[in-house]
Amino acid sequence: METKDVELVDFVVTARKYKTLLTNKYKNRPIWHKPCAGEVISNLPGTIVDIEVKKGQEVKEGDLLLILEAMKMLNRVVSPVSGIVEDIYVQKGDKISKDHLMIKIDPK
């Protein structure tokens, strides 16, 4: 590793700033966002088979929202909170990845 040709960056560890190189993995690390109570996110990649609610509909915690086919199973996705369906971001037949925002509930 040639130290002269590389570009060192500032890097803070417990209050002291060091000069160092970063790894690609560090540069590409996921940035954390606070999860929102009413956001229904996919836990598995799969296909939306059925949507059981409509925008504006009132739902209770545990009510069926949609069916997500993933890992050879028809998975029931239920509402994490009681509230109003604020928006639906997927359509029947959509193939979605993991951590995809599917439905937003406005909690009451």
Add this chain to the structure above:
Amino acid sequence: MTGLEKNIQALRERKAVVEKGGGEAAIEKQVAMGKLTARERILSLLDPHSFNEYDMFVKHAGHDFGMEKKDFPGDGVVTGTGTIFGAPVCIYAQDFTVAGGSLGLQHARKITKIMDHALKMKCPIIGINDSGGARIQEGVQALAGYGEIFYRNTIASGVIPQISLILGPCAGGAVYSPALTDFVFVVENISKMFITGPNVIKTVLGEDISMEDLGGARIHAEITGNAHFYAISEQECFDQIKRLVSFIPWNNTKKAKSIEPKEPSTLLNIGNIIPSDPKLPYDVRDVIKCIVDDSDFLEVQELWAANIVIGFGRMAGNTVGFVANQPMVLAGVLDCDSSDKAARFIRFCDSFNIPIITLEDMPGYLPGVDQEHAGVIRHGAKVLYAYSEATVPKITVILRKAYGGGYIAMNSRHLGADFMFAWPTAEIAVMGPEGAANIIFRKEIMEAEDQDAMRQQKVKEYIEKFANPYVAASKGFIDSVIEPTETRSLLLHALELSALKEEYRPAKKHGLPPF
């Protein structure tokens, strides 16, 4: 022609058929992919004329879907014994030219037979993977074959060195044999390793990714850490393996073979490597090269988690394992990946009677939500576990920073280090001076008119009083504060002194490392 001559000729003809593998067309395809054939690979790796092939005439066990009418020479795998630099090894190589190297029952039985042989004879086992996966026509028999291999990988773990080469596809369940072995070698453009391939990912997710980007050599060498050695060509890969085999013992009851000692190169001056500003980096491998015989250092997992350096060198002709924080990358912090990397290496050295030298210069653990949520506690604990558990000679040299949990983790006296050396540049303290001053002198700093000036003054005071090796030395936590130029001679002395070290642990079935 006598009867015997006829018999010999018939044998030679039978062998010639098997040695052709899948035939000329299939071999041409293999060559077109830039790959050697299974037998060429074995012959390139082993000492000349040392290969003795087993089970050439084994027939496959498929009875369904018309398989009973097909002949697969050697059932798609070449197995046998040989030597590398005179060291006995057992070896197998999947033959992609025969039914795509697919694994059926007899193919697996050939592999498990040579693995059993290696375990009984206590010599290293080398597996060359180049296979399309399970032979679907043989159904659950093929799965049974994989399971039998994984079981043996586990039983042999820590008894004989296990080496895997990925020289072609290695997909689905097949990946778990290499993953259970000690060293995995990959080659650019040739190795492909994944659980679910691009096709499935495309179908399920609609994500379009090439085999290379999903599980190519570079990915496993740099991102996943599944691979330990990365080469540009098969020949480079074989050279790497020969070099590795020269550094490790044949089994866990032996020591690695020693060679004629040689002084390190005089091109580097160990006294000039560390910058005077503690915030500036340097390449810790330069320090290693100033210490080891002939400045010859075999780095393991060079590209993955480069913030810690691991590998083998020799001292007075005997193999030593090095674990060294790398200030050049991420300031040398410990994180999930570097903890896993170091811990596994320490356990390999301990299993195979290789003394461990730790060179310490780390500012602490990598801060971040991703690290905490990825379980840096659980991963970091592996380092503590591995060092504490190890009974081989354990020597530490603190080059510069040794703060907080990192000081404890990097083979401190408290985890059972046999020798603790520190350079006069060492800063052994509960945390970095800036952080410590902020806490200890919070009140003074807050009440000062010029807070920054007061903070700087307090940091300076802290550095003078505590950021040095002498506080730890005054408690006996450090045995000697040494000059950098004395390092090699003192390490040689320490290794000589600990050559007959014996240390025992309470009897147990096995420990429970925080996997």
